[in-house]
Amino acid sequence: MPVYNEKDFIPKQAPGRFPATWEFQTQAPSNIAIIKYWGKKGMQLPMNASLSFLLPQSLTTTKASARLSDKISDKVKFTFLFDGKENASFSKKIAVFFERIVHYVPYVKRYEWTFESENNFPHSAGIASSASGFAALSKILIRLERTLYPEADEILLYHKTSFLARLGSGSASRSVTGTVAVWGTHPGIPGSNDLYAIDYPFEIHREFRRMTDLILLLEKEKKEVSSTTGHGLIDKHPFKHPRIDQARNNLSRLSEALQQGDWDSFGQITENEALTLHAMMMTSNPYFILMQPETLRWISLIWDFRNKTGIPVYFTLDAGANLHLIYPDVYEQKILSGLDELTQAEKIINRIRL
Numbered sequence: 426m427p428v429y430n431e432k433d434f435i436p437k438q439a440p441g442r443f444p445a446t447w448e449f450q451t452q453a454p455s456n457i458a459i460i461k462y463w464g465k466k467g468m469q470l471p472m473n474a475s476l477s478f479l480l481p482q483s484l485t486t487t488k489a490s491a492r493l494s495d496k497i498s499d500k501v502k503f504t505f506l507f508d509g510k511e512n513a514s515f516s517k518k519i520a521v522f523f524e525r526i527v528h529y530v531p532y533v534k535r536y537e538w539t540f541e542s543e544n545n546f547p548h549s550a551g552i553a554s555s556a557s558g559f560a561a562l563s564k565i566l567i568r569l570e571r572t573l574y575p576e577a578d579e580i581l582l583y584h585k586t587s588f589l590a591r592l593g594s595g596s597a598s599r600s601v602t603g604t605v606a607v608w609g610t611h612p613g614i615p616g617s618n619d620l621y622a623i624d625y626p627f628e629i630h631r632e633f634r635r636m637t638d639l640i641l642l643l644e645k646e647k648k649e650v651s652s653t654t655g656h657g658l659i660d661k662h663p664f665k666h667p668r669i670d671q672a673r674n675n676l677s678r679l680s681e682a683l684q685q686g687d688w689d690s691f692g693q694i695t696e697n698e699a700l701t702l703h704a705m706m707m708t709s710n711p712y713f714i715l716m717q718p719e720t721l722r723w724i725s726l727i728w729d730f731r732n733k734t735g736i737p738v739y740f741t742l743d744a745g746a747n748l749h750l751i752y753p754d755v756y757e758q759k760i761l762s763g764l765d766e767l768t769q770a771e772k773i774i775n776r777i778r779l
């Protein structure tokens with residue numbers, strides 16, 4: 426598999442012609458990291474490699490309409506509507522995204538853009554809405570690139586989609602790949618690199634073929650500390666280097682567990698990563714806590730249930746208070762009847778199919 430560098434993603438010449446108007450609608454899923462990315466270097470490069478599963482039912486849908494402009498300005502001209510309304514905070518993030526990527530997609534400056542976007546899940550609740558949002562935008566831009574450069578190499582464009590998405594939000598790089606994505610250089614994962622995410626290259630054991638990620642919506646309020654702020658605190662974090670070593674080892678062990686069908690190790694690493702992510706937050710300067718009392722109550726319910734029944738149900742956390750329960754589908758009925766509060770709880774269910 427070729428590994429591309431930054432220069433490969435810069436178009437070599439201007440397109441032959443530009444359509445006067447262009448429209449495209451696409452969807453992109455969110456993802457949940459099992460090995461967490463927390464801490465970055467340079468321009469949106471990860472401090473450690475991460476591995477995630479796509480959440481195929483948690484989607485952003487974005488429609489783009491582009492009109493060829495008479496003047497080419499330095500800045501990309503766009504209007505961004507979220508749920509039909511302009512949203513200043515999203516628009517600001519997208520303006521930054523365009524500044525970062527325009528060098529690699531210079532043709533976008535020829536157009537005036539309108540983007541209309543919506544999620545089928547609540548945003549800013551520790552579910553990676555920026556991941557699916559920037560993934561959808563990147564898919565749109567790469568679709569235009571394909572139209573403008575019909576000869577372009579498909580594999581390069583596939584990786585360029587992830588490369589662009591990364592410049593919007595690191596975790597977005599993992600929302601444009603196959604179900605299991607790895608982003609960041611890792612010695613045990615061939616082709617892995619910091620610039621874009623790749624499909625996990627090894628065969629996964631059939632034990633993991635049908636599993637569920639059940640998101641318990643414990644808190645729907647906007648989280649108080651953004652992941653950008655959190656990443657920024659890692660640079661001076663006293664546990665920065667141990668964390669880099671831990672993430673590397675955890676990914677090596679997880680990769681083995683995935684290939685061998687070892688749910689116990691998979692679950693142990695998954696929970697260790699979730700708690701480490703939050704421990705890094707609690708031990709940064711300034712420190713902060715995103716878990717809520719309900720998060721801890723549920724963790725203890727899950728642990729009690731697992732100890733009593735031996736059923737492989739594990740949790741992970743994103744940068745928020747909501748819990749993701751991960752388990753093989755075959756145990757769902759037993760989990761729902763054993764943890765009977767689950768039936769009433771507000772939840773989002775994603776079926777992961779490998």
Ligand code: PMV
Pocket residue numbers: 457458460461462463475553555594595596597652653656702743744
């Ligand atoms: O992509 P960002 O900058 O929103 O960071 C996401 C970080 C975590 O969601 C906490 C972990 C991860 O790897 O997705």
